[in-house]
Amino acid sequence: xxxxxxxxxxxxxxxxxxxxxxxxxxxxxxxxxxxxxxxxxxxxxxxxxxxxxxxxxxxxxxxxxxxxxxxxxxxxxxxxxxxxxxxxxxxxxxxxxxxxxxxxxxxxxxxxxxxxxxxxxxxxxxxxxxxxxxxxxxxxxxxxxxxxxxxxxxxxxxxxxxxxxxxxxxxxxxxxxxxxxxxxxxxxxx
Amino acid sequence: xxxxxxxxxxxxxxxxxxxxxxxxxxxxxxxxxxxxxxxxxxxxxxxxxxxxxxxxxxxxxxxxxxxxxxxxxxxxxxxxxxxxxxxxxxxxxxxxxxxxxxxxxxxxxxxxxxxxxxxxxxxxxxxxxxxxxxxxxxxxxxxxxxxxxxxxxxxxxxxxxxxxxxxxxxxxxxxxxxxxxxxxxxxxxxxxxxxxxxxxxxxxxxxxxxxxxxxxxxxxxxxxxxxxxxxxxxxxxxxxxxxxxxxxxxxxxxxxxxxxxxxxxxxxxxxxxxxxxxxxxxxxxxxxxxxxxxxxxxxxxxxxxxxxxxxxxxxxxxxxxxxxxxxxxxxxxxxxxxxxxxxxxxxxxxxxxxxxxxxxxxxxxxxxxxxxxxxxxxxxxxxxxxxxxxxxxxxxxxxxxxxxxxxxxxxxxxxxxxxxxxxxxxxxxx
Numbered sequence: 001x002x003x004x005x006x007x008x009x010x011x012x013x014x015x016x017x018x019x020x021x022x023x024x025x026x027x028x029x030x031x032x033x034x035x036x037x038x039x040x041x042x043x044x045x046x047x048x049x050x051x052x053x054x055x056x057x058x059x060x061x062x063x064x065x066x067x068x069x070x071x072x073x074x075x076x077x078x079x080x081x082x083x084x085x086x087x088x089x090x091x092x093x094x095x096x097x098x099x100x101x102x103x104x105x106x107x108x109x110x111x112x113x114x115x116x117x118x119x120x121x122x123x124x125x126x127x128x129x130x131x132x133x134x135x136x137x138x139x140x141x142x143x144x145x146x147x148x149x150x151x152x153x154x155x156x157x158x159x160x161x162x163x164x165x166x167x168x169x170x171x172x173x174x175x176x177x178x179x180x181x182x183x184x185x186x187x188x189x190x
Numbered sequence: 191x192x193x194x195x196x197x198x199x200x201x202x203x204x205x206x207x208x209x210x211x212x213x214x215x216x217x218x219x220x221x222x223x224x225x226x227x228x229x230x231x232x233x234x235x236x237x238x239x240x241x242x243x244x245x246x247x248x249x250x251x252x253x254x255x256x257x258x259x260x261x262x263x264x265x266x267x268x269x270x271x272x273x274x275x276x277x278x279x280x281x282x283x284x285x286x287x288x289x290x291x292x293x294x295x296x297x298x299x300x301x302x303x304x305x306x307x308x309x310x311x312x313x314x315x316x317x318x319x320x321x322x323x324x325x326x327x328x329x330x331x332x333x334x335x336x337x338x339x340x341x342x343x344x345x346x347x348x349x350x351x352x353x354x355x356x357x358x359x360x361x362x363x364x365x366x367x368x369x370x371x372x373x374x375x376x377x378x379x380x381x382x383x384x385x386x387x388x389x390x391x392x393x394x395x396x397x398x399x400x401x402x403x404x405x406x407x408x409x410x411x412x413x414x415x416x417x418x419x420x421x422x423x424x425x426x427x428x429x430x431x432x433x434x435x436x437x438x439x440x441x442x443x444x445x446x447x448x449x450x451x452x453x454x455x456x457x458x459x460x461x462x463x464x465x466x467x468x469x470x471x472x473x474x475x476x477x478x479x480x481x482x483x484x485x486x487x488x489x490x491x492x493x494x495x496x497x498x499x500x501x502x503x504x505x506x507x508x509x510x511x512x513x514x515x516x517x518x519x520x521x522x523x524x525x526x527x528x529x530x531x532x533x534x535x536x537x538x539x540x541x542x543x544x545x546x547x548x549x550x551x552x553x554x555x556x557x558x559x560x561x562x563x564x565x566x567x568x569x570x571x572x573x574x575x576x577x578x579x580x581x582x583x584x585x586x587x588x589x590x591x592x593x594x595x596x597x598x599x600x601x602x603x604x605x606x607x608x609x610x611x612x613x614x615x616x617x618x619x620x
Contacts, residue, residue, distance in 0.1 A: 030194060054440055056447075059244040066245075134449075167211050168246035171254060172458070173262030174273040174451050175208075179199055181219075183212040 025155045027137075031178065034161050037129050037151060041100045042070065044131075044158070045092055047114050048105030049073030051083050057105040058083070060159040067162055068187050072099060092117045092125075101129040103158060108137050115141040119148045133157055201268065201384060206482045209263030223475045224256040243439060243447075243459060253458055257471035261478050265404065265414045268383040268481070269396050272419025273454035275462065276412060276474065280379060280399025281311060282467035283413030287375065287395060289461045290453060291343060291429050294320030298344040298372075299337040301328040301358060302589050303351035306579035308377070309590060312346075325589075328358025329520055335366045343428055344373050349388055350380040350529075352564065353574055353598035354512040354591025355537040357521040360528060364392025371426045379403070380534050380564070384488040391528065394421035395453070402565030403534070405480040406487050410473035415457055419450030432456065487567070487603055492532030494609060495601040501610050502539050507547070507617050512591060513537035535601040536564045538574070538591060547620045548573055548597045554616035557608060558599070569602035569609050 044064060049071070050057045061071045062084050072095055073083040079090035089095050092102065092114070102118045104111050111132055118127055130145045132138070132154040142152040163169040164176045167184035199207070210221050229248035231237035239245040248254050258276050266274035277283040292298070300312050302325035312323040326333040334345055345367045347358050360376065367374040373394035378386065382403040388396050398404060400412035423432035423445045432452060435441040439459070445452040462468060492515075499513040514521035514533045525533050541547035551571075552560050558571040562578050572578065574592035587593050601609060 030196070054242075054442075059239060059242075062239070063245055163246050167214070170209060170211075170263045171246050171248060171256065171259050172273070172451075173254075173259055173266060173275055173454060175263055175266040175271060177267070178211075179203065179207045180211060181207075183217050184214045186214055 043099040098126040111138040208267035209260040261474040271416035273451035276469040278467040280413040286461040300346040303356040305352040331362040357524040360391040408566035410476040490603040491535035495535035511539040540595040557612035564600035570600040
């Protein structure tokens with residue numbers, strides 16, 4: 001069902017492993033970094049958001065909306081239509097509003113071009129973060145984005161990471177790796 | 191907080207904290223017992239997303255329960271696993287694990303040194319489902335390779351065997367499973383994750399009867415299946431349940447969709463859904479409380495067991511002692527390789543006076559309880575051939591280390607001198 005993504009691209013699925021995260025990935029991000037990105041982000045442009053309800057991108061978008069984020073879908077195939085109440089655009093440059101994060105829900109080979117667009121728009125749109133989904137990896141593009149002053153997270157899903165850091169992933173018996181004496185929050189801090 | 195990943199927490203810290211957080215609504219610090227069968231949906235869309243496995247949340251306690259989930263994550267964490275699913279008992283956990291990847295007509299190879307109930311479950315009851323099991327010798331890993339067939343789907347061993355404390359070479363057996371493209375399942379009940387993490391030695395799935403050392407107080411039944419997250423279910427065509435679309439979930443493919451926790455998701459969303467042996471939240475709470483002191487208890491169980499084994503080995507009325515912690519054990523090499531902190535508190539011994547002497551000893555103890563459990567704070571004693579291994583043939587009993595002269599002991603954490611004193615007075619009457 002995830003033919004538009006190279007491997008386990010579900011909004012649940014996870015092949016990531018940092019010391020802070022018991023799963024497997026070549027990329028290491030601290031809980032503090034991921035937590036800060038998720039806390040400071042308000043508006044996400046989701047490239048590859050699908051109008052099809054069985055697609056992981058569709059339910060990841062819905063989940064993030066429920067947590068308090070504004071998610072703007074970008075997908076040429078659905079441009080002009082609405083997905084979960086938000087107008088869909090053909091390209092990042094077509095979005096009239098500002099957005100903090102670009103979430104790339106596309107194949108790794110498409111990530112480079114999207115990163116080039118994001119770097120060009122970073123000042124006019126206020127972009128801080130490039131986020132590439134699980135299995136989406138482009139180290140050269142990541143290095144270019146970082147050189148342009150952007151924070152980059154690769155091979156992760158913001159839905160899983162939000163759920164992991166806010167204790168929801170644990171509800172399915174999944175090892176979140178999180179140990180904290182603080183009360184979990186179930187929504188984005190307003 | 192800075193952005194450098196922090197040093198991993200130690201086992202003792204994780205035994206107390208992993209999986210648990212203050213309650214989001216009330217701030218309750220200890221894990222509440224959520225005695226609720228069901229959970230409200232925000233709206234019809236929310237309900238549909240939950241039923242489609244598209245969002246996180248609770249539906250019905252047969253599948254997930256907030257108290258049980260804390261226990262699942264804690265055991266997954268302590269076993270260095272990716273995810274876990276609880277069941278009402280260790281036997282239920284074993285059934286759910288096999289159901290999740292076995293098809294009728296499939297085969298697996300198990301150690302012949304297993305808890306008697308597992309030998310019966312595998313050899314008799316599973317056969318009715320069309321699942322066939324061959325038994326191999328854990329002290330001779332090549333016997334597992336020899337027993338493999340075209341339709342073999344797993345290898346199953348106990349990290350330390352119940353009752354006779356046999357330890358196989360886990361890494362060698364894991365290699366044989368890996369070469370066959372099938373998972374190694376390790377029952378880690380007798381050691382607990384404090385003494386060994388089988389996943390670190392190549393196990394793909396770890397099973398527990400949490401009733402034993404994890405709970406540790408003999409007050410609650412429970413079982414657990416832990417997934418390493420490292421087994422590639424798509425490497426061959428042996429596991430269609432994991433790699434082919436599931437009609438009940440709109441064509442969802444568990445391994446593709448949930449990746450390294452796909453096995454756990456399928457146990458829950460299919461096996462637990464359809465057979466229903468879920469764990470009670472009260473039992474989960476009791477087990478969570480028990481796990482908080484697991485490192486302290488295991489250290490003490492091992493200390494006492496080593497002393498009791500040494501005492502018995504020197505006793506003139508004792509013919510032999512089968513404890514991997516003793517130099518005389520054929521498992522000693524594997525014990526030294528895999529169990530630096532000791533190999534638990536359960537072992538067997540035989541009396542020179544045979545069956546009658548063993549029976550007199552069991553009945554003559556006044557501190558040791560004569561009952562069919564292990565891994566309790568209390569010292570326990572039992573004659574397996576007439577109880578836990580009763581349903582086996584004498585040949586199977588001997589093969590499982592539970593022949594007619596065998597007495598099983600589960601050394602508790604009472605005062606060491608009192609445990610030895612009780613055995614001493616009972617032996618004097620034999």
